[in-house]
Amino acid sequence: MGKLLSNPKLLVIAIAAVAVLLVSVAGGALGASFGLGFLGGPIPFISVPAEQVASIGGYPLLNSTIMFWVGGLALLFVAWRAGRKPKDVPSGWQNLMEMIYEFFSNTVDGVAGGTPKAGRRFLLLITTIFLVVMIINWVGILPGVGSIGKIESIEQWVQHHAESIEEEVHADHPDYSDEQVEALALVHLLEEHGTEPFVAFDGAIVPLGRGEQARVPLNKIISFISDDLHHIEEAVEHGDDLSHLEALENIHQDIEAGVVKSSFIYNEGESNAKTYDFTGQTAGLLIPYLRGASTDINTTLAIALVAMVTVQLWGFKALGFKGYSGKFLVNPITKGPIATFIGLLEGFGEITRTISFAFRLFGNMFAGEILLIAMAFLLPLIGIIPFMGLELFVGVIQAYIFAMLTLVFGVMAVASHGDHDSHAEDH
Amino acid sequence: MDALGITLQQLLTQLVSFLILFFALYKLAYGPIMGMLDSRAEKIKASLEAAETASLEAASSAEKVEAEIASARIEGQKVIAEARDAAARLREQEQGRAREEVETMLERARTEIGREKDAAVEEVRKEFAGLAIAAAEKIVEGSLDAKSHSSLIDKVLEEGLSERKN
Structure with a gap:
């Protein structure tokens, strides 16, 4: 061992290796709990289906x-x-x-x-x-495969996911108008995916060093309370005019804006609960261009x-x-x-x-x-x-x-x- | 199905992609490589066969050479034996001829010697006869003188000897 350490070349390499290891541990998830985590990115959204990256004449090209x-x-x-x-x-x-x-x-x-x-x-x-x-x-x-991609905005995400739900709603209530179907599907979507995390980011690239806390749940981007959803549901059931419903209009506005509306508490109720404020930042999901x-x-x-x-x-x-x-x-x-x-x-x-x-x-x-x-x-x-x-x-x-x-x-x-x-x- | 992302469109896309890849691989790699391997196998087989026939040929030719060497050896021995025989015969012949010659020469020498001897004996006889006669003559001449008897014989002998000397 002494002989090993007396060799200056080996010593430098050993120190460098230990340094990289320390930086790696501190910059990663472990370090994030101690306020470090400067190398961490948000965990990417893991999607089982392959994502569509382009559309060629109506044909969806998947990554x-x-x-x-x-x-x-x-x-x-x-x-x-x-x-x-x-x-x-x-x-x-x-x-x-x-x-x-x-x-x-x-x-x-x-x-x-x-x-x-x-x-x-x-x-x-x-x-x-x-x-x-x-x-x-x-x-x-x-x-680079799976980590380089485009950002799907909240609007695109909602459109993407509402489609299948709309079909279901339409099958259940064939007498509903398009507007009603759309509203009801939106309600179901928000009920189902209300806490689904999105990434808050500044521009095109999700910056390093924010760890998992950069993930914002959907209900902090589209502000709604369950009363609002009930309200809309009732309105749809009664066949009311939906075009002037305030709650629905607000939701639509939030979807279009696609920015974080309010601060949120990460790990709420636990000892390491922490408040994060990304208000005003764009939210979205990473759609990788390439996928194995x-x-x-x-x-x-x-x-x-x-x-x-x-x-x-x-x-x-x-x-x-x-x-x-x-x-x-x-x-x-x-x-x-x-x-x-x-x-x-x-x-x-x-x-x-x-x-x-x-x-x-x-x-x-x-x-x-x-x-x-x-x-x-x-x-x-x-x-x-x-x-x-x-x-x-x-x-x-x-x-x-x-x-x-x-x-x-x-x-x-x-x-x-x-x-x-x-x-x-x-x- | 939806949660897994199975769609007929994507399934067909990947299916067709795989089949295209399969046929392209066949055209680009499997075909040429299969042809190559087959032709190589054939080539190896042919060269192995050629090697086998060559080794067989070599073996048979070696046998042939050995047989030839053996026959040559036998022939050589025969030739040597023949030569030895011929030499022996020749020697015997030569020896015989030499012996005969020697014998004839001896014979000739003997007869010559005989003849010489006969001639010599004849001559001696003739001489002795003459000498005897001469001696007798002298004896008869000198019978009167006993004294001169012996001197007479001596004289005859002397005369005879000197005559012989001449």
Whole structure:
């Protein structure tokens, strides 16, 4: 130890590391409780659905689609470099692609029966699933993904969320006029999301150093009391004229302004309660421009659908229509009702597999994203480093699991019933 | 559904996106790489086969070479043996011829010697006859003088000897 400290270079590095750690701890969530927290940003609003960032001719472009194609183009670039001029003695990208290809070629053959080329029909889809899932997992954790974006104002947020509620209200009360529906939906929205936190910020960028206290609940932006809501509800029910209702007008004004109206108490009722005053500052939500494609359930569900539909096609191709559908539809008279039940369960299993595929990948990657956010919040600067490595690892593992499960299901699908029977006799 | 954000529009978007990506990947990477791998596998197979045939050929040619070497060795040994035989035969022939020659030479020498001897004996006989006659003549001449008897013989012998010397 003494020897270690006597080396001036090492000493400087050690001191720097300790300093960074101290700054990180003090600047993070822990320091925020002691009045520091100068590096903390507000915890981003975590939205399970992917957010829309643009609209191209009425088509909503989601941030996860962008990241899907960022990863996809990176993959295509590698593929193009690898397959451009294939040489007998491979080098560079070609070597990499060949390595992956050969690895899966051997794995697939091994799982599918151990003879060369036994798994040729599975190979391309398995390799593609692995490559695509891995690359979208990896590009999804790049710095900047999920943290750079535009601000959705209160007005946009209300519009966005009121739409679905309006539809519900309209379905419940088809006799209401548009105005009535709108007002009632607004009431429901405020009742439901009244305490939902928004970020108070000065301009385009949410500044560092305010920690979680920069999050303002919605009812401090749109000032209303429950009496107001009841009042509006009653007015709607009685069919009163809504255009001159003072409470509704106030709410509309507040929504349009979208600024923090009053100070609020953070952690109200607890020992560390604190009053914050962001009156006059703009409030909104961060809509990231980029979002890892595998943190969007649509992507994982789409790949799962491709995988499971292809598994069924393999089954039909290998066993014929009658042979494969015979796995799920068993005659109860000749084979007995239990076999029929098991067959139906197996058919149901194909659907649950699709869903479990989609949620396994989505859950892992979404959790990873949140983990990174949480670490950036708890230990700014350094906390994220080991977890980035972990997430890179998880990205490969999940891609491998996805590919291998598809392969196993495929091999199960092409195995005929005769195989099972003979196995049963063996035991 | 709403809370999760599942919308048909977004679902279809992602579905179509995935399928587009799949076909683009197929066109860009899988197709060329599959073709590449297949052609490479074929190439490797072909070269392995070629190597096998080459090694077989090498083995067979090695065998052939060995057999040839063995046959050459046998042939060489045969040639050597033949040569040795021929040499032995030749030597024997030569020896025989030499012996014969020597014998004929000896024979010739013997007959020559015989002839010489005969001639010499003849000459000696002739000489002795003459000498005897001469001696007899002298004896007869000097029979009167006993004293001179011996001197006579000596004289004859002397004459004979000096005559022989000449």
